[in-house]
Amino acid sequence: MTEKSLRIGIAGISGRVGQLLVEEVQAAGAILAGGTARKPGGVVGLPENVPVFSDMASLAAISDVVIDFTHAETVVPHAQSLAQHGTAWVLGTTGLSAEQSAAVYKAAQTIAIVHAANFSPGVTLVQRLAQMMGRALPAESYDVEVLEMHHRQKVDAPSGTALAIGEAVAQGRGVALVDVKESGRDGHTGPRKTGAIGFAALRGGQIVGEHDVLFTSADEQITLSHRAFDRRIFATGAVRAAFWVEGHAPGYFGMEDVLGLPPL
Numbered sequence: 001m002t003e004k005s006l007r008i009g010i011a012g013i014s015g016r017v018g019q020l021l022v023e024e025v026q027a028a029g030a031i032l033a034g035g036t037a038r039k040p041g042g043v044v045g046l047p048e049n050v051p052v053f054s055d056m057a058s059l060a061a062i063s064d065v066v067i068d069f070t071h072a073e074t075v076v077p078h079a080q081s082l083a084q085h086g087t088a089w090v091l092g093t094t095g096l097s098a099e100q101s102a103a104v105y106k107a108a109q110t111i112a113i114v115h116a117a118n119f120s121p122g123v124t125l126v127q128r129l130a131q132m133m134g135r136a137l138p139a140e141s142y143d144v145e146v147l148e149m150h151h152r153q154k155v156d157a158p159s160g161t162a163l164a165i166g167e168a169v170a171q172g173r174g175v176a177l178v179d180v181k182e183s184g185r186d187g188h189t190g191p192r193k194t195g196a197i198g199f200a201a202l203r204g205g206q207i208v209g210e211h212d213v214l215f216t217s218a219d220e221q222i223t224l225s226h227r228a229f230d231r232r233i234f235a236t237g238a239v240r241a242a243f244w245v246e247g248h249a250p251g252y253f254g255m256e257d258v259l260g261l262p263p264l
Ligand SMILES: NC(=O)C1=CN([C@@H]2O[C@H](COP(=O)(O)OP(=O)(O)OC[C@H]3O[C@@H](n4cnc5c(N)ncnc54)[C@H](OP(=O)(O)O)[C@@H]3O)[C@@H](O)[C@H]2O)C=CC1
Pocket: 011, 012, 013, 014, 015, 016, 017, 018, 036, 037, 038, 039, 069, 070, 071, 072, 073, 074, 091, 092, 093, 094, 095, 116, 117, 118, 119, 120, 160, 234
């Protein structure tokens, strides 16, 4: 398939990332197939003749790939509609429950999915470095804390990216994040547990997305920092993933696959 003929649908076309996707899909030379919105008539600023639907099934039927930055509540119905239509899925929505994540893995048996908490190449590399550091620096000596800050409208915490960085460290250490996660400390928490991976979430203003992961021992501290200056980085990464995923066999992929990083 040539770039010109790739039909990309945008779920959440009125959203902060959705609006940037409208521009980036066209800039990349793909066809903007349409979008979804809960009030389809209320979406302004779209090119003429771009259909907006209230349901994913209608969008999936006219798209080769759907890029989806919406809300965790939509994930189960979106997974079902996309799998039914055999439409590939680039999923950026964060804050998924275990049940919602399970629906994504199930759909990946039928369609190709790129799922990432952060589509910026920089964060993908930070995750990789965090995994290497988790493997190299002993949990008994190095305390890991993940700090994130986002705009005041963000509805989930810690951010999907912070959790993905924590997962990467846990993977490097050979433990499950769920067993070592410490989030939202307050009051008489007791001393820090050896091997814990801590999370702190800050909110304010219009900060696009800031993530730090700190490895602190008695003798040194190493910090990996990422600052997103412009939300467009997520849209360009997602469009890149859409071109990559189209035509792929069913499966569950991440941004590291899109970037072609070798397995660790
Ligand atoms: N993976 C990544 O790189 C990134 C991921 N994100 C994630 O993407 C998601 C969207 O982010 P952002 O664009 O900032 O959010 P917005 O709230 O600006 O946009 C989300 C859009 O989804 C639509 N929507 C559909 N169903 C719901 C629902 N039940 N509740 C709320 N909105 C709904 C809304 O459109 P309407 O009201 O028209 O239906 C809304 O405009 C979030 O989960 C965020 O964390 C954000 C940035 C980067």
